[in-house]
Amino acid sequence: MDKTAAHDLAPVTVAGLGPMGAALAAAFVDRGHPTTVWNRSAAKARPLVARGARHAQTLPEAAGASPLLVICVTDYAAAKSIIEGAGDALAGRTVVNLSSSTPEEAREAVGLAAGFGAAYLDGTIMVPVHVIGGPEAVFFYSGSRPVYDAQLETLRALGGDVRFLGDDPGLAVLYNTALLGLMWATANGYLHAAALVGTAGATAADFAPVGLDWLLPSVVIPILHGATKEIDEGVYPGDAGTVRMNLNAADHLLETSRAQGISTHVPRFLKDMLERTVEAGYGDGSYMGMIEVLRRPAEG
Known part of the structure; x- marks a missing residue:
């Protein structure tokens, strides 16, 4: 210059x-x-x-x-x-x-x-x-x-x-804090998944192409983008899968983690949140109904 x-x-x-x-x-x-x-x-x-x-x-x-x-x-x-x-x-x-x-x-x-x-x-x-x-x-x-x-x-x-x-x-720091939570939650899910497949001898290098390169961009991100209308309007149709169906799968995740001898902290949290969503009356709707539970004030 x-x-x-x-x-x-x-x-x-x-x-x-x-x-x-x-x-x-x-x-x-x-x-x-x-x-x-x-x-x-x-x-x-x-x-x-x-x-x-x-x-x-x-x-x-x-x-x-x-x-x-x-x-x-x-x-x-x-x-x-x-x-x-x-x-x-x-x-x-x-x-x-x-x-x-x-x-x-x-x-x-x-x-x-x-x-x-x-x-x-x-x-x-x-x-x-x-x-x-x-x-x-x-x-x-x-x-x-x-x-x-x-x-x-x-x-x-x-x-x-x-x-x-x-x-x-306060919006800039609110976004920043929310994104940190999203990053940590994503990392925690990935680490638990890597630990689970690791019990069968799969390395992180083996798992990453499926867990990161395929699942997140090809499945998870499109689903979440597609759910923005549900979240904003508060209507959660369960025609593509319900909370109750996911709760059944979470049971399998919890039991498999226990049987494979690794921590059950992540699947226990997921199961707890799904159960709370059912109790709140959103069991027959989509997974996105969980946001109604998350929007509530903290207990205690």
């Missing part, structure tokens, strides 16, 4: 230089944005300074250096301390928080930033560190649409797919 083009790019400050924060700062530097960095441990700024960033000694200095402050730290408590530490230097600026938090904390942060005269946008990073800055990167944002629109060009420097989810500041 030539110097004139770089000069026209908006300055950015990144606060928090752990592995992810450092990757964000590096992406801004590499795209030519004048980039200021701050970290509680100043030594972490040195590689970025060598790369072309400017190191701010204090939080007010860091916040005052750019119209946009990007925060990437471990949790909301740390992000909150950065916002409070920057204080009045945030007036007229925008805070984009890419730290781990909860929906409630994201909503609270809007008022916290506004108290210092700053606009606020919450976001989540959906990819590992090494993807930042590249086309595979994915970021979710939520909160004020005008704030998002105003900062979008700068945020695109982080690479990849940038998605605005809605006006509720």
Whole structure:
């Protein structure tokens, strides 16, 4: 990028230089944005300074250096301390928080930033560190649409797919948390399945082409895509298979796991959820009726 083009790019400050924060700062530097960095441990700024960033000694200095402050730290408590530490230097600026938090904390942060005269946008990073800055990167944002629109060009420097989810500041982290649960549940099912076939001598390499390359993309994903109308409308026709049928199969999974000498934790959970779905009156409907049980408040 030539110097004139770089000069026209908006300055950015990144606060928090752990592995992810450092990757964000590096992406801004590499795209030519004048980039200021701050970290509680100043030594972490040195590689970025060598790369072309400017190191701010204090939080007010860091916040005052750019119209946009990007925060990437471990949790909301740390992000909150950065916002409070920057204080009045945030007036007229925008805070984009890419730290781990909860929906409630994201909503609270809007008022916290506004108290210092700053606009606020919450976001989540959906990819590992090494993807930042590249086309595979994915970021979710939520909160004020005008704030998002105003900062979008700068945020695109982080690479990849940038998605605005809605006006509720808690939406980005809510999606992130939901997707983590989906990832873990999928991984748990796969690991149990691999353990089960492993009792017959099949390796993970033997099983993966069937379990991952065929079942998920060819069977599971199309079924789930096709079920979106059922879920949204709350109508669960059982013509293609009922909860009761799945409960019978879950019994087989549980007994086979026990007979093969492996853990029954995963199939016990599945059977329990299917039984709860039957008890809730959805036994003759499709498997998707289970969402009505999941939508209920936690017991106890």
